[in-house]
Amino acid sequence: MDAAGLDLAPVLRTLSLLTRPDVIALVILGNLIGLLFGVLPGISGGQAFVVVLPLTYGWQPEVAILFLMGMLGATSFGGAMCAILINVPGDTQNAATCFDGYPMARRGEATRALGIAALSNILATSFGTVVLIAFFPIMQSIVLAFGPPEFFWLAVVGLLMIALAAHGSFLKGLVGGGLGMLLGLVGFSPVLGVNRFTGGRDFLFDGIQLVPLFVGLFAIAQAIDFCLTDTSDNAPVATFSGWRRLFEGFSDVLHAPVVLLRSSAIGTFGGMIPGIGATAAAFISYAVSKHFSKTRHLYHRGNPEGIIASEAAVNAKEPGGLLPMLAFGIPGSLEAALVLAALIFHGAQPGPFLIRDNPSMVWSIVLSLWISNVFGTVLGVVIANWLARLATVKVVYLAPLIVVLSLVGTYLWRNNLWDIFVAVIAGVAGYALSKAGYSAVTFIIGYLLGDIAERAFFQSMQISQNNPAIFFQRGPSIAMAGILAVVLVGMLWRNSHLRGAVPRQPVGG
Amino acid sequence: MVWRRVSTWVTVLLAGVVLAFVLGSLALQGPARSFPLGTSLATLAGLLLILAGEFSPRVRRLFEIQLEVEEIQTGTGSDGLLPANQPVLEEEVLLGDVPWRLVAMVFGSTLLYSLGVLLAGFTVATPLFVLLFLRLYGGAGWLGAAALAAGTTGAIVALSQVLRADLYAGVLWGAPLPPF
Numbered sequence: 001m002d003a004a005g006l007d008l009a010p011v012l013r014t015l016s017l018l019t020r021p022d023v024i025a026l027v028i029l030g031n032l033i034g035l036l037f038g039v040l041p042g043i044s045g046g047q048a049f050v051v052v053l054p055l056t057y058g059w060q061p062e063v064a065i066l067f068l069m070g071m072l073g074a075t076s077f078g079g080a081m082c083a084i085l086i087n088v089p090g091d092t093q094n095a096a097t098c099f100d101g102y103p104m105a106r107r108g109e110a111t112r113a114l115g116i117a118a119l120s121n122i123l124a125t126s127f128g129t130v131v132l133i134a135f136f137p138i139m140q141s142i143v144l145a146f147g148p149p150e151f152f153w154l155a156v157v158g159l160l161m162i163a164l165a166a167h168g169s170f171l172k173g174l175v176g177g178g179l180g181m182l183l184g185l186v187g188f189s190p191v192l193g194v195n196r197f198t199g200g201r202d203f204l205f206d207g208i209q210l211v212p213l214f215v216g217l218f219a220i221a222q223a224i225d226f227c228l229t230d231t232s233d234n235a236p237v238a239t240f241s242g243w244r245r246l247f248e249g250f251s252d253v254l255h256a257p258v259v260l261l262r263s264s265a266i267g268t269f270g271g272m273i274p275g276i277g278a279t280a281a282a283f284i285s286y287a288v289s290k291h292f293s294k295t296r297h298l299y300h301r302g303n304p305e306g307i308i309a310s311e312a313a314v315n316a317k318e319p320g321g322l323l324p325m326l327a328f329g330i331p332g333s334l335e336a337a338l339v340l341a342a343l344i345f346h347g348a349q350p351g352p353f354l355i356r357d358n359p360s361m362v363w364s365i366v367l368s369l370w371i372s373n374v375f376g377t378v379l380g381v382v383i384a385n386w387l388a389r390l391a392t393v394k395v396v397y398l399a400p401l402i403v404v405l406s407l408v409g410t411y412l413w414r415n416n417l418w419d420i421f422v423a424v425i426a427g428v429a430g431y432a433l434s435k436a437g438y439s440a441v442t443f444i445i446g447y448l449l450g451d452i453a454e455r456a457f458f459q460s461m462q463i464s465q466n467n468p469a470i471f472f473q474r475g476p477s478i479a480m481a482g483i484l485a486v487v488l489v490g491m492l493w494r495n496s497h498l499r500g501a502v503p504r505q506p507v508g509g
Numbered sequence: 510m511v512w513r514r515v516s517t518w519v520t521v522l523l524a525g526v527v528l529a530f531v532l533g534s535l536a537l538q539g540p541a542r543s544f545p546l547g548t549s550l551a552t553l554a555g556l557l558l559i560l561a562g563e564f565s566p567r568v569r570r571l572f573e574i575q576l577e578v579e580e581i582q583t584g585t586g587s588d589g590l591l592p593a594n595q596p597v598l599e600e601e602v603l604l605g606d607v608p609w610r611l612v613a614m615v616f617g618s619t620l621l622y623s624l625g626v627l628l629a630g631f632t633v634a635t636p637l638f639v640l641l642f643l644r645l646y647g648g649a650g651w652l653g654a655a656a657l658a659a660g661t662t663g664a665i666v667a668l669s670q671v672l673r674a675d676l677y678a679g680v681l682w683g684a685p686l687p688p689f
Contacts, residue, residue: 178552
């Protein structure tokens with residue numbers, strides 16, 4: 001590392017990968033898959049990621065990351081397209097785009113709306129990526145100042161923040177995280193040298209594996225869930241109608257720099273806070289933009305600013321959301337958890353020293369996120385007509401395909417048949433948890449954080465010779481314990497002084 | 510009413526699972542015990558509070574906190590970010606709201622597919638699963654369902670060739686059962 005904290009060698013290594021035709025083809029393929037999944041209502045890029053992840057086993061890790069991030073980065077534009085053309089968000093994060101995108105499409109300006117979404121996407125991702133890179137040296141200093149007790153608290157506070165923002169009650173979010181942590185403890189512990197919770201089963205020696213768990217919770221459970229919901233045919237109100245209209249959309253974005261910058265900043269910095277999802281960032285940005293707009297009376301009626309506000313926040317959130325994961329190994333969102341899973345899957349050791357020990361992997365993630373957004377958006381615009389038709393496909397026809405591909409991928413990962421049963425059971429459990437108000441996201445983040453938390457706990461106790469006071473000795477530890485206490489006590493105090501309650505409105509995200 | 514909620518039953522079930530983790534943790538020795546025991550006890554306490562909340566809305570209200578941009582989402586013309594001034598309770602899903610027959614059919618078919626893979630392998634179970642699912646549940650025609658079934662099977666065979674991995678052939682055709 002140089003004095004600025006940035007080493008260019010891994011950057012150049014990653015960029016050189018992109019001169020290989022096979023890698024370029026894989027990135028484009030990843031973009032296509034991401035766009036396809038993004039444009040289908042109810043199916044998220046996360047599902048595509050989970051289905052395809054096991055199939056990348058054995059690939060060169062940086063190439064696998066480029067391919068996987070290619071999918072993740074492109075889904076957002078697919079979702080925006082769906083929101084604009086048929087008023088159904090491809091994913092919940094695109095819900096706010098419906099408010100102004102669809103009215104624009106109804107008055108014959110679909111292509112202009114797509115142009116607005118496309119350029120907002122590219123510029124906001126660029127903004128977020130630059131901020132993320134700028135923060136690397138700062139995060140390095142913070143990471144070096146942290147010890148095991150601080151990392152323990154970081155895992156706990158990270159889970160708390162995510163539980164606060166999770167769908168469902170806060171307590172259920174925390175409990176979900178606890179359950180995930182417990183599941184992560186099953187199997188042989190290399191740190192402690194003991195078998196735990198295996199019931200004598202050989203199959204559980206390696207624990208409940210990441211891949212079948214992910215596949216079950218996010219691919220199978222979701223695929224089954226949308227089988228059970230009504231899927232009416234949605235005909236697109238309009239399709240692509242010429243490059244001139246597209247450039248009008250670009251011009252709209254360039255004439256609203258304040259909206260773009262403000263929304264990008266909300267997305268990027270909001271994304272750095274664990275628990276702020278893309279959906280929340282989009283709605284916050286939309287609300288703020290409307291509040292400060294001189295044309296606020298046109299919001300919800302096809303105001304280009306509305307599309308810029310929501311799409312810029314959604315796309316700027318992605319780089320920002322990677323920062324806690326890359327710096328500390330703490331995923332602050334589902335997307336970051338997926339990337340973390342991919343890193344673990346390809347042999348990287350996530351955590352505070354990932355940037356130091358595996359910089360090419362980190363740069364693969366950062367650069368591929370930006371590249372996939374740009375490539376994916378351009379590709380999406382070019383094939384917009386075809387993609388729009390796909391949005392009308394009944395997703396019930398895709399459910400068995402997703403189930404088959406998910407289970408085949410799960411099996412091919414380590415050729416263990418029992419993994420597919422784990423995935424099916426995880427799918428049933430995921431469906432039941434969602435109906436009961438428990439969040440699968442906090443569950444999976446608890447699972448990922450469990451190892452970090454236990455390792456940090458164990459190291460702390462060893463350093464202090466089993467004196468728990470070590471968790472309250474240094475400034476950062478005390479600060480994080482204080483945050484935890486303030487949030488919990490504050491919430492209890494606030495809620496105990498409120499009267500009445502209203503039933504939750506169905507919300508996006 | 511409480512026992513008609515899905516949440517109540519799932520919480521009871523989860524409490525049972527976590528209790529098993531508590532008992533399993535007590536059987537461990539030394540440093541291997543602390544973290545799992547602490548985590549499982551904390552999780553169990555959380556579940557018991559949730560269960561208490563199922564019976565007492567007052568307890569439940571203590572733990573509900575959400576930042577809602579309600580009026581923006583419903584487009585009622587408000588502006589700015591509005592934190593919820595009242596705790597917003599999650600939507601209750603009752604046992605009667607869940608289409609159990611459909612759920613059983615869909616999950617059952619997935620489980621049957623897995624058992625089919627175990628017995629007859631991927632190349633036999635996959636086309637049968639896709640065909641029957643699309644036909645019986647998706648309402649597709651025989652020709653379309655058969656085409657999709659064949660295409661899916663072809664795709665997974667091609668995938669296994671590309672990855673140079675063997676698809677499980679099935680116990681009936683002599684494939685060994687992995688250790689359990």
